[in-house]
Amino acid sequence: MTDRLFDPLTLGALELPNRIVVSPMAQYSSEDDGKATDWHLxxxxxxxxSGAALVILEATAVLPEGRVSPRCLGIWDDTHVEGLKRIVDFAHRPNGAKMGIQLAHAGRKASVAPPWQGGDALLPGGGGWDIWGASDYPYPGRVTPIMPGEEELETIAKAYVDALRRAEQAGFDLIELHCAHGYFLNSFLSPLSNTRNDAWGGGLEGRMRYPLEIFRRLRAAWPQDRVLGVRISGTDWVEGGWTVEDSVVFARALKAEGCDYVALSSGGSSPDQKISVGPGYQVPLSAQVRREAGIATIAVGMLSDPKLANEVLVRGEADLIAIGRGMLFNPRWAWHACQTLEGTMRVPDQYFRCHPSMRNLPR
Ligand SMILES: Cc1cc2nc3c(=O)[nH]c(=O)nc-3n(C[C@H](O)[C@H](O)[C@H](O)COP(=O)(O)O)c2cc1C
Known part of the structure; x- marks a missing residue:
């Protein structure tokens, strides 16, 4: 049987009424050391x-130095729980969505200004902080990161687990480990950023070791039936960098550790990346990983045409479709997609009179 956009999906204990996911998108809107604000709510x-089955909160920093910008959301302190719980509690009202959170550490790409302030690197003393990478090898044009030793790697690993416990207190249904876009864990995976010659670097196995270690600890700390997924960059789009074949190997290893899904984004490790951007441009990464690693995947990237999003599922190239910018542009994207594809979905009782077609949908 083929899957379609408005078919339900059960993933672990998570029952999703359709296949639409709001992709994690940083809001750069914390005003007080990583705390969620009214903007986030x-x-x-x-x-x-919005009708999406699942909303995944933006990259949320497990340590203050793991923020991309000073205004990024954080989960490194118990005082962060209250603001996050407020969001989850609201979302869990009838006809709301399941809520996920992306646990993140920006690594050697941390400490920059928010995009609308130019996105330039912020130095210690100038609003920024010391940054960390897999190696002391900088992202081109940025300052040299500190390479963590054993003790520091242990501290960072513990911070991920502490963050997970706070996410559990806040009531999240799902956790996504951010291993994409050149950030800290991605910087271990990619040969473009991991130049270590100890057990945490070298060949593919060594480069996968630290991200897998973090995953293993999270899996052990998160209820077994609760969904734990990983977002990766399926390719660096650079010759000599991380490839989709590497992604298949990594996804197989994650699956063996109890990973529920892999979300296939791409790029971010090098400014030399050459990407042919277009509708569905990352779908082949999802299709290959899903087929060859036998794991559920989320496809993302310019999938705002509902017919295309649906086709990706029908062709068996992904299990879920994440929409990013399309949701910011049109937060009722799912309703429009439902009309286009003649699917069924629930809308909040308060909104059911907004359009004649909505009255026909089950509530
Ligand atoms: C404003 C904005 C913020 C983003 N922040 C994150 C983030 O926190 N974590 C992440 O993994 N991807 C982030 N992304 C990438 C999106 O999740 C998504 O993969 C990308 O926008 C491509 O999907 P789209 O074509 O549907 O927008 C961000 C994208 C945008 C536009």
């Missing part, structure tokens, strides 16, 4: 009643 609250 309004933004995620709106998306939680």
């Amino acid at each position: 309004m933004h995620y609250g709106n998306l939680a009643v």
Whole structure:
């Protein structure tokens, strides 16, 4: 049987009424050391009643130095739980969405200004902080990161697990480990950023070791039936960099450790990346990993045409479809997709009179 956009999916204990996911998108809107604000409540609250089955909160830093910008969301302190719980509690009202959170550490790409302030590197003393990478090899144009030794790797690993416990207190249904876009864990995977010659570097096995170690600890700390997935960059789009074949090997190893899904983004490790961007441009990465590693995948990237999003599922190239910018542009994307594809979905009781077609949908 083929899957379609408005078919339900059960993943672990998670029952999703359709295949639409709001992709994690940084809001750069914390005002007080990583705490969630009214912006986050309004933004995620709106998306939680958008008809998407699952909303994944933005990259949320497990340590203060793991923020991309000073305004990024954090989960390194117990005081972060309250603001996050407020969002999840709202989303869990009837006809709301399941809520995920992306646990992140920006590594050697941390400490920059928010995009609308130029996105330039911020130095210690100038609003920024010391940054960390897999190696002391900088992202071109940025300062040299500190290479963690055994003790520091242990501290960072513990920070991930502590963050997970806070996410559990806040009530999240799902955790996504951020291993993409050149950030800390991705910097271990990619040969473009991992130049270590100890057990945490070298060949593919050594480069996968630290991200797998983090995954293993999270899996052990998160209830076994609760969904734990990983977002990866399926390729660096650079010759000599991480490839989709490497992604298949990594996805197989993750699956063996109890990973529920892999989300296939790409790039971010090098400014030399050459990407042919277009509708569905990352879908082949999802298709290959799903086929060859036998794991559920989320496809993402310019999938805002509902017919294309549906076809990706029908062709068996992904299990879920994440929409990013399309959701910011049109938070009712799922309703429009439902009309286009003649699917069925639930809308909040408060909104059911908004359009004649909505009255026909089961509530
Ligand atoms: C404003 C914005 C913020 C983003 N922040 C994150 C993030 O926190 N974590 C992440 O993995 N990807 C992030 N992304 C990437 C998106 O999740 C998504 O993969 C990308 O936008 C491609 O999908 P789209 O074509 O549907 O927008 C961000 C994208 C945008 C536009």
